[in-house]
Amino acid sequence: MKKIYLFGNWKMNHGPKIAKYFTSMLGQILSENSSLTQETVFCLFPTALSVAAALEGLSEIPALKGKVFFGVQNVNDHLSGAFTGENSAEMAKELGCDYVILGHSERRHIFGETSEFVGIKVSLCLSLQLVPVLCVGETLTEREKGQTLVVIDEQLQKGLAGVKSPEQVIIAYEPVWAIGTGRAATSSDAEAVCRHIKEAVGEKTPVLYGGSVKISNAAELFSQPSIDGGLIGGASLKVDEYIGILKAFRSSENLPR
Ligand code: PGA
Numbered sequence: 001m002k003k004i005y006l007f008g009n010w011k012m013n014h015g016p017k018i019a020k021y022f023t024s025m026l027g028q029i030l031s032e033n034s035s036l037t038q039e040t041v042f043c044l045f046p047t048a049l050s051v052a053a054a055l056e057g058l059s060e061i062p063a064l065k066g067k068v069f070f071g072v073q074n075v076n077d078h079l080s081g082a083f084t085g086e087n088s089a090e091m092a093k094e095l096g097c098d099y100v101i102l103g104h105s106e107r108r109h110i111f112g113e114t115s116e117f118v119g120i121k122v123s124l125c126l127s128l129q130l131v132p133v134l135c136v137g138e139t140l141t142e143r144e145k146g147q148t149l150v151v152i153d154e155q156l157q158k159g160l161a162g163v164k165s166p167e168q169v170i171i172a173y174e175p176v177w178a179i180g181t182g183r184a185a186t187s188s189d190a191e192a193v194c195r196h197i198k199e200a201v202g203e204k205t206p207v208l209y210g211g212s213v214k215i216s217n218a219a220e221l222f223s224q225p226s227i228d229g230g231l232i233g234g235a236s237l238k239v240d241e242y243i244g245i246l247k248a249f250r251s252s253e254n255l256p257r
Pocket of ligand 1: 181212234
């Protein structure tokens with residue numbers, strides 16, 4: 001059975017009420033089907049405003065402690081101070097988060113985050129034992145110009161500039177053109193880039209694929225040798241789909257090839 005990271009990026013969706021409802025449903029499903037928790041690392045990334053409620057939804061099921069994790073979608077590069085509207089890595093940790101998404105393409109493209117800036121935050125989070133999920137990926141124009149690997153290498157080098165042990169980080173390969181478009185990378189294209197990332201960073205670093213992961217393509221994508229799971233956006237918003245992605249992969253594992 002392959003170890004799978006099932007990471008759900010909710011982006012700016014699900015307020016506290018829905019977040020709590022979602023995790024209590026998830027808790028119920030996982031308690032009734034304990035085989036689903038084998039070799040799977042679950043992590044949800046609600047908006048910072050919904051993390052506490054999401055944690056509360058699971059608090060009545062102590063058996064799931066250490067099986068379902070939480071994270072934030074971004075943090076500031078300072079731990080505290082006069083940064084109105086920002087969230088601190090230290091406070092995310094205090095709240096109960098273990099992971100943080102950094103360098104998501106929406107942060108890079110909408111909010112102008114550079115790879116150097118993302119790298120500073122990667123080091124800061126590691127110093128607090130908050131595991132960075134460093135997102136890398138090329139735009140459609142870059143892909144069409146044949147620059148995919150050059151872009152990925154630049155994002156990796158700068159994003160990991162201060163990192164001594166890359167196995168402490170998770171990399172998510174998310175081609176920008178596949179995010180939220182319904183058009184995922186083919187499994188062979190995704191595998192080729194994830195292989196390149198493992199060769200650059202180290203075999204022990206988990207590499208996830210993200211970009212239109214759904215029930216119908218999960219088995220094909222997750223069975224690739226260099227893909228350790230998914231960073232799932234839209235399809236992680238409904239608990240049935242989120243778990244359906246895992247079930248689709250697990251049932252394909254048992255099929256003869
Ligand atoms: P998507 O988003 O699954 O909706 O394409 C993935 C992501 O942005 O992390």
